[in-house]
Amino acid sequence: MVYDKFVPxxxxxxxxxxxxxxxxxxxQVAPDLIGCTLVxxxxxxxxxxxxxxxxxxxxxxxxxxxxxxxxxxxxASMFGPPGHSYVYLIYGLYHCLNVVTEPAGxxxxxxxxxxxxxxxxxxxxDLPHQKPHRIAAGPGKLCRALxxxxxxxxxxxxxxxxxxxxxxxxxxxxxxxxxxxRIGITKAAEQPWRWYLQGNLAVSxx
DNA sequence: ACAATGATAGTT
DNA sequence: ACTATCATTGTA
Numbered sequence: 001m002v003y004d005k006f007v008p009x010x011x012x013x014x015x016x017x018x019x020x021x022x023x024x025x026x027x028q029v030a031p032d033l034i035g036c037t038l039v040x041x042x043x044x045x046x047x048x049x050x051x052x053x054x055x056x057x058x059x060x061x062x063x064x065x066x067x068x069x070x071x072x073x074x075x076a077s078m079f080g081p082p083g084h085s086y087v088y089l090i091y092g093l094y095h096c097l098n099v100v101t102e103p104a105g106x107x108x109x110x111x112x113x114x115x116x117x118x119x120x121x122x123x124x125x126d127l128p129h130q131k132p133h134r135i136a137a138g139p140g141k142l143c144r145a146l147x148x149x150x151x152x153x154x155x156x157x158x159x160x161x162x163x164x165x166x167x168x169x170x171x172x173x174x175x176x177x178x179x180x181x182r183i184g185i186t187k188a189a190e191q192p193w194r195w196y197l198q199g200n201l202a203v204s205x206x
Numbered sequence: 207a208c209a210a211t212g213a214t215a216g217t218t
Numbered sequence: 219a220c221t222a223t224c225a226t227t228g229t230a
Contacts, residue, residue, distance in 0.1 A: 092212030094226050140226045
């Protein structure tokens with residue numbers, strides 16, 4: 001394995017986002033996650049990488065936040081330490097993936113809404129009339145593509161979990177990131193707590 | 207416009 | 219126990 005250290009996709013050679021980076025208000029972490037890479041190592045499967053192009057933030061004093069009415073079995077990981085996941089089932093059909101923010105005891109997180117995939121998961125590559133850019137466009141679809149469900153709830157974002165985050169490889173001008181209202185909620189719907197990479201084809205509306 | 211589909215939280 | 223709700227998506 002002489003050339004091992006030159007293999008670009010070897011996980012250990014890439015910089016990773018640490019829990020301390022997530023120990024900030026979700027309203028700050030959400031825009032900073034735009035352009036970062038979500039990496040999924042499927043068990044006995046391929047490595048899938050996707051650029052985060054759409055996020056939403058949910059804060060403790062936010063009526064739309066699952067943590068707003070206190071801790072429960074479902075949202076417990078939102079009150080856990082930063083840099084871990086919060087995964088929940090929605091409409092009995094889809095899962096949604098969050099990055100927990102702020103210290104343990106504080107219920108806040110960032111919802112990952114859309115990914116621009118670098119690699120198409122083999123099982124999804126041959127689906128007809130599915131545009132590649134749309135495979136992970138939407139919180140439910142990206143969890144389906146990356147095989148993320150409640151078993152990953154509370155997991156640390158790290159290679160040992162098969163799920164981790166990497167920083168931006170290139171700077172993104174702030175003007176390329178649009179801030180606007182969140183999608184699919186009724187409470188606090190007027191708050192501009194959604195961010196997306198302007199013009200990216202995986203974004204719900206951009 | 208609406209059905210699919212199940213866990214959750216609040217109410218009897 | 220019952221019921222409304224839900225940070226969604228695909229089809230009509």
